[in-house]
Amino acid sequence: MLPNNFTYESPDSLDQALNRLMTKEDVILLAGGTDLIPLMKIGVKRPSCLLDLKKIRSLKSIEMRKEGLFIGSMATLDEIGRHPMINRFLPALGHSARSVASPQIRNQATIGGNLFQERRCFYYNQSEHWRKTLSPCFKSGGAVCHQVAGSKTCRALYYSDTAPVLLASDAQAEIFDQKGFGILPLREVIHRHVTDGSEKLLLTGVLIPILPAGAWVEFFRYSLRAAIDFPTVNAAIRFSPAPERGQ
Structure with missing residues (x-):
């Protein structure tokens, strides 16, 4: 699936980045993107603003x-x-x-x-359509862990x-x-x-x-x-x- 609409900012200084991070809502920091971008593509991460740190x-x-x-x-x-x-x-x-x-x-x-x-698990790191076949997990705002049946907390792995x-x-x-x-x-x-x-x-x-x-x-x-x-x-x-x- 395609990522949601978002704004992209690339501050030149640490002060600029901190100002944007603390004053904007739904901001996600972008470093290398090797973890974040795949999560955006499957709809797990939906930022309203991406704050790229590469210029700092x-x-x-x-x-x-x-x-x-x-x-x-x-x-x-x-x-x-x-x-x-x-x-x-x-x-x-x-x-x-x-x-x-x-x-x-x-x-x-x-x-x-x-x-x-x-953190990763076999439920969380799937497409949005796949995740809709099961009830939301703790990490997705729900009340169940699909990684370990019966667990009272999220068991996604780091x-x-x-x-x-x-x-x-x-x-x-x-x-x-x-x-x-x-x-x-x-x-x-x-x-x-x-x-x-x-x-x-x-x-x-x-x-x-x-x-x-x-x-x-x-x-x-x-x-x-x-x-x-x-x-x-x-x-x-x-x-x-x-x-x-x-x-």
Whole structure:
């Protein structure tokens, strides 16, 4: 099906984007679009305004700070997978970024979009005509979960490949919401996203703190197909050596 009518805006600055986001209704942020556009085509997402963030250069930065490594939310997964500084500082993050989908999709998809992607289930990610054959689910405003029969809550799954590594690394999220600018644990921001996706929030980037000496993170992924597929299981582990006595 064709997407509904909507306006398209492409602000040049972060201030412009925040002003539009906070003052307009039914606004959806557009990053790479690899998750959003297919959802619009099947009628799951019906924004009145698309706010494209591609012109905001500050959201694409990758830099070392005294606190750790900062990655802007509009950095693409391809850039993250190939970036020498990222692969020296946290190789597991480069590994997780390279595991996503295909080269074409990684070229377009961003880390912000990967972290803020919609949860998926066999009911929600179908055409509007298909969904009308069943009663609306929790995620669609109804009162049933078709993913897990009898569940009292939505059981749609969250498939981010980069999130496990960032969570294991105690990453912080730099965000703007209706309260203004804030730096919060990434796990808190992801929880807010998956439990209340309607909140007006713009992720400017993630800050990965410097790990203690001897610590490391590893990423594991299993999917049913070797070709393009969503993961069956994503996992990241972190090892930190025990502090020596007296420290």
